[in-house]
Amino acid sequence: MTFKRRKVKTERLTIRPIKPSDYPIWFDAFVNGLPMQSKWDEGPVAPEKCTKSCFIKIIKNHKHMEKTDDCYIYGIFENKTGAMVGHLDFDIFIRSTHQFSNFGYRIYNRHWGLGYGQEAGRAGLKIGFTHLKLNRLEAAINLDNVKSIRLVKAIGMKKEGIKKRYWFENGKWTDHLIYVANPEDIGLKPRKPF
Numbered sequence: 001m002t003f004k005r006r007k008v009k010t011e012r013l014t015i016r017p018i019k020p021s022d023y024p025i026w027f028d029a030f031v032n033g034l035p036m037q038s039k040w041d042e043g044p045v046a047p048e049k050c051t052k053s054c055f056i057k058i059i060k061n062h063k064h065m066e067k068t069d070d071c072y073i074y075g076i077f078e079n080k081t082g083a084m085v086g087h088l089d090f091d092i093f094i095r096s097t098h099q100f101s102n103f104g105y106r107i108y109n110r111h112w113g114l115g116y117g118q119e120a121g122r123a124g125l126k127i128g129f130t131h132l133k134l135n136r137l138e139a140a141i142n143l144d145n146v147k148s149i150r151l152v153k154a155i156g157m158k159k160e161g162i163k164k165r166y167w168f169e170n171g172k173w174t175d176h177l178i179y180v181a182n183p184e185d186i187g188l189k190p191r192k193p194f
């Protein structure tokens with residue numbers, strides 16, 4: 001079974017799949033970002049890496065991963081300006097008797113500190129449990145990524161522990177803090193496997 005990504009509106013944000021007509025705002029989001037603000041941030045991307053054909057390939061890839069129930073990626077857009085301010089992703093780990101995905105989030109650095117991470121994060125939990133029928137969303141966070149830890153706590157995710165040598169990044173296996181949410185944590189009923 002697969003699920004269609006559906007648009008969700010919050011007070012200040014719209015969370016939805018990216019589409020071809022988003023190219024100018026996607027280009028602006030990646031090319032005109034601020035320099036890297038921390039080691040967990042990304043700086044601006046070179047314009048030559050942000051071509052329209054590259055963007056169309058990304059959209060096709062998102063659609064393919066949706067179709068195969070591998071991963072669901074959403075753009076986060078500011079209602080007031082239409083700017084693309086970040087993205088959410090749900091990387092499906094196991095369906096079956098687990099209904100379990102990784103929950104990833106990024107707000108692009110020009111838009112930090114406005115509460116968008118929390119607003120999108122809360123909406124993301126609902127999307128995961130309702131639209132994508134998941135029962136467990138797991139955020140895996142580098143031990144010193146303080147901003148991300150504050151975010152998951154603020155949206156009600158619960159600390160579960162540390163997964164050792166969990167993620168291969170920057171040439172090595174790194175430990176990650178695990179924060180988890182189940183539907184009950186945000187007042188929803190547990191999901192049954194389908």
Ligand SMILES: CC(C)(COP(=O)(O)OP(=O)(O)OC[C@H]1O[C@@H](n2cnc3c(N)ncnc32)[C@H](O)[C@@H]1OP(=O)(O)O)[C@@H](O)C(=O)NCCC(=O)NCCS
Nearest residue numbers: 040105106107112113114115116117118140141147148150
């Ligand atoms: C982690 C990350 C998503 C946070 O995004 P953000 O949009 O800056 O987060 P918020 O604005 O919601 O929260 C940041 C602060 O602004 C505050 N804030 C400001 N205005 C706010 C408002 N209107 N409503 C709520 N909070 C507000 C929050 O309370 C929070 O304060 P705190 O850090 O003291 O708790 C962002 O830094 C990021 O993308 N980092 C790089 C990628 C990354 O690390 N991803 C996670 C990998 S595990």
